[in-house]
Amino acid sequence: MLKTAQPLLKVENLSIGFSQYFRGTQKRVIQPISNLQVDIEAGEIVAVLGASGSGKSLLAHAILGILPTNAICSGSIIYRGEELTEKRKAGLRGREISFIPQSVNYLDPLMPMGRQVQIGLDKQSAQEKQQRLFAHYGLKESDGKLYPHELSGGMLRRVLFATSVREGVKLVIADEPTPGIHPQALAEILKQLRQFAREGAGVMLITHDIMSAVKIADRVAVINDGQTIEVSQVSAFSGTGEQLKTDYARRLWRALPQNGFTYRELGWEA
Ligand SMILES: Nc1ncnc2c1ncn2[C@@H]1O[C@H](COP(=O)(O)OP(=O)(O)OP(=O)(O)O)[C@@H](O)[C@H]1O
Numbered sequence: 001m002l003k004t005a006q007p008l009l010k011v012e013n014l015s016i017g018f019s020q021y022f023r024g025t026q027k028r029v030i031q032p033i034s035n036l037q038v039d040i041e042a043g044e045i046v047a048v049l050g051a052s053g054s055g056k057s058l059l060a061h062a063i064l065g066i067l068p069t070n071a072i073c074s075g076s077i078i079y080r081g082e083e084l085t086e087k088r089k090a091g092l093r094g095r096e097i098s099f100i101p102q103s104v105n106y107l108d109p110l111m112p113m114g115r116q117v118q119i120g121l122d123k124q125s126a127q128e129k130q131q132r133l134f135a136h137y138g139l140k141e142s143d144g145k146l147y148p149h150e151l152s153g154g155m156l157r158r159v160l161f162a163t164s165v166r167e168g169v170k171l172v173i174a175d176e177p178t179p180g181i182h183p184q185a186l187a188e189i190l191k192q193l194r195q196f197a198r199e200g201a202g203v204m205l206i207t208h209d210i211m212s213a214v215k216i217a218d219r220v221a222v223i224n225d226g227q228t229i230e231v232s233q234v235s236a237f238s239g240t241g242e243q244l245k246t247d248y249a250r251r252l253w254r255a256l257p258q259n260g261f262t263y264r265e266l267g268w269e270a
Pocket residue numbers: 018030032050051052053054055056057058059068102208
């Protein structure tokens with residue numbers, strides 16, 4: 001891949017904390033993310049791999065500008081050469097920067113599915129495009145009139161995917177898009193992410209599934225306790241992991257069932 005001087009997205013020294021009350025009145029700050037780094041080139045898929053609670057969703061939400069209001073955030077997020085301010089995030093979100101959230105709760109419970117997929121689409125052709133997306137994701141035209149509670153979990157995930165397909169999308173953030181999904185649907189989703197990249201978008205695939213990461217990513221960023229442990233080319237995840245830079249990543253790789261160890265040794269509950 002051609003290296004450009006400036007990556008599409010560069011997250012540097014990102015720290016996120018929350019101020020919390022405990023014992024009623026005392027305040028303390030918890031720091032789920034500290035000094036996290038990751039960057040993505042246009043046309044590249046970077047997997048962000050980390051155990052549950054390691055800070056993956058917070059990273060996604062920081063890039064998108066949808067952190068809870070009590071979050072204390074510092075560091076820099078540079079997108080296309082410029083600081084991604086909260087105002088810029090709001091303007092790009094759902095358009096140039098698209099998001100496939102971890103939870104189907106991100107869908108509006110009070111809005112029919114068809115309208116949710118039309119958000120961010122060019123008004124004149126929105127309906128036609130939405131219908132094409134529905135067909136592409138195996139949803140029926142009549143499903144467009146249904147509300148989230150009337151659809152199955154699998155269908156909702158497909159709707160979430162449809163909301164991320166936008167003309168001119170340059171960055172796709174997919175937060176665990178594959179939980180509990182059967183293998184064929186998983187292959188389909190990974191193929192779609194690859195397609196985004198082929199069309200020139202940068203893709204961040206957040207996952208705790210090392211196999212999905214290795215199957216699809218160009219590079220893998222391993223995070224633990226809100227810190228970047230290692231960023232490596234995907235080719236380093238092979239053999240005995242001798243090309244990996246850190247012991248942590250090597251243990252993670254070797255813990256795969258086919259590599260002989262178990263996740264439990266890492267205390268990693270996938
Ligand atoms: N609003 C919040 N207030 C306080 N702590 C929070 C808040 N949101 C997240 N955290 C804490 O930050 C840490 C990271 O959370 P995050 O959701 O980013 O993890 P994750 O890597 O996405 O995990 P999972 O794989 O389970 O989705 C967790 O310990 C979580 O409890």
